[in-house]
Amino acid sequence: MSAGNLLYAQSGGVTAVINASAAGVIEAARKSKKIGKVYAAKNGIIGALREELIDTSLESVEAIKALRHTPGGAFGSCRYKLKSLEDNREQYQRLIDVFRAHDIRWFLYNGGNDSADTSNKLSQIAGKLGYPLQCIGVPKTVDNDLVVTDTCPGFGSAAKYTAVSITEASLDVASMHESSTKVFVMEVMGRHAGWLAAAAGLAGRKETDAPHIILFPELVFDEAKFLAKVKATVEKVGWCTVVVSEGVRNAAGKFLSEVGTRDAFGHSQLGGVAPMLAELVKRELGYKYHWAMPDYLQRSARHIASKTDSEQAYAVGKAAVAYALAGLNAVMPVIRRRASSPYRWEIEPAALNDIANHEKKMPADFIRADGFGITAAARRYLAPLIAGEAYPPYRADGLPDYVVLKNKLIRKKLPAYRIADK
């Protein structure tokens, strides 16, 4: 005899492993007699507001299992942060109305900082309105910026992708440099923190190993110093690989990617940092260059996911359901590192209050003194996160066997709802 239904929702940018968390949630929930239906909000919180709820019981056992190796967000996601309770009580009320209409007792919200904040607020307002609701966060983010948790599911795989890609591209440049490309620039995600940029540093051991230069968003871009380092590297090694975070800014505080090119019509163009830096190198030093912008490829690359990351993503989903069944509220399962070498980790609950609206910065001692590489401390932290391979199954046609769910919506019970500022 179930005590109610569970609603799961994905939030923010999706990753290579967020669906593994979904699988963890659904498989654990299906084992429990206490949990009735497991709904998933279509496109995250927007779907919850619109009462667009997917009945996951219609998905086969194999389909849910296949989520473990499928990238993207199987139910859709959105970036939509609910305002404060004072500014937008009406939206929280609407969510509670939807939950009440469908007997939702547990809300599991899978995302980063914003979703931790929303889960926290929802648990508070449910309490105030006397609606029996437990809110459990499920951590996720490629940015690796949730506090408390050792690492964020999604990050380790993007880090592995980054380190493997820069390794391979660098072997290519090394082959060609004598008569061709001398400088290769790759841009990585990371608007505020250089976690992914730092992960690229795992590809090398010595300072003469690629990547020779990492540009962290934590440091102000110094053009002269950068060019001098490029020149010195090409003269010593013969070629140079640069990894730059999209969030790097100049002394005036402007993102390098926004420091304006204009097209033939005078329209300003957001071209990305990599092409800008590459062109700078060509103009000032005369070296032939190539540049790469993986963009979504780096966060969706389930084909080269980290086994550690994939296992942690599943584990936090499973743990979230365990916490729900244990009566916990306004918590999130986090990863606690017990040891680095070998890497030992456990899942334990942490209060959403301690997590919401905080941002984990990269420690200053992770960046080498010259500013262009990572330290041993960074390596100790990062290396375990990219360890192990977890290949998806492939079809005979050479493509990964990713699942697309039916995603059938249940019948609505409430009047239509319009989201004003989506």
Add this chain to the structure above:
Amino acid sequence: MSAGNLLYAQSGGVTAVINASAAGVIEAARKSKKIGKVYAAKNGIIGALREELIDTSLESVEAIKALRHTPGGAFGSCRYKLKSLEDNREQYQRLIDVFRAHDIRWFLYNGGNDSADTSNKLSQIAGKLGYPLQCIGVPKTVDNDLVVTDTCPGFGSAAKYTAVSITEASLDVASMHESSTKVFVMEVMGRHAGWLAAAAGLAGRKETDAPHIILFPELVFDEAKFLAKVKATVEKVGWCTVVVSEGVRNAAGKFLSEVGTRDAFGHSQLGGVAPMLAELVKRELGYKYHWAMPDYLQRSARHIASKTDSEQAYAVGKAAVAYALAGLNAVMPVIRRRASSPYRWEIEPAALNDIANHEKKMPADFIRADGFGITAAARRYLAPLIAGEAYPPYRADGLPDYVVLKNKLIRKKLPAYRIADK
């Protein structure tokens, strides 16, 4: 009692599997008593001209075996096409001098069209000068534009990378489109022919599957038609994935990537086609976009190589040595397709005369009538080339176990040589 030494050289842009061809050459040569030393020219033909020859016998059995799963060019490569015999006899004479000094009887040149031409010319001039030399080409190119051979080693892996990447990125966009990115543009290599762009089409089955729009270099870019298709796709599907070849040109014949943006200093910027198209979509249709430029990542991605491609790359290297031992001259081992489903292929010799200076164009019937996708004929041709996975071994630190050779040079015997126009 050996009959002489063999020289192997890599040419042009390197790939994820050119080292597998090198392994095929060296392992086969090591088995033959007739072949003495196997030298590799450092950085390709430039090294041959400079008498910079690597003694591959100093590399261990394991190191040569590891070449099968290591991307890039283990001995270095270059883009350097020797001019005609009439225009540059002196350089051909120099090569013969180097070969004579080191008793090189077999020259195996691993590359695309340019190297096929050079091998052919070399075999002719050696004949004229009375120097006993057999020249054997070994096919390679990401561009897939060598004639006669069914496919070119290097292409299948880049094609697999492209199809897998666009599959994954599209799942990401599908998840986010409701409130975020609507249009994703990925640029692929292919200055003259749309082989890699076509390979992206393997990711989808129906016209509403990603990639929704492929822009082939064979077709003049029609901005209005493109924008209309983007709009129709977003309205029907909710989002749109575009794959564009770097070689797409406008009605005036200019590469889209060169249709000038200028930076703050008035310098023209080669920004790539993807950002240009993405910005066009935003400006004309208002859709939020993201774009990706894998660049070298797509041709160096040994971590997701095609098993078929890797096996073919090894096979042509091995066959080249067999042809050398059989006394063949001015030939290249090519891949002959016996059947598509299942894919059955063989290696056989083809005359360099029939291959050099020809370029294989993509058949017009590979492009769908509306110009934005591939046909069943294209699918039948392409699909087998990306089939099968051939993962490299990984180290405990989560990175692929790629080998870097010692590459020890032998002592020179000739005077120094200066390459005038490198």
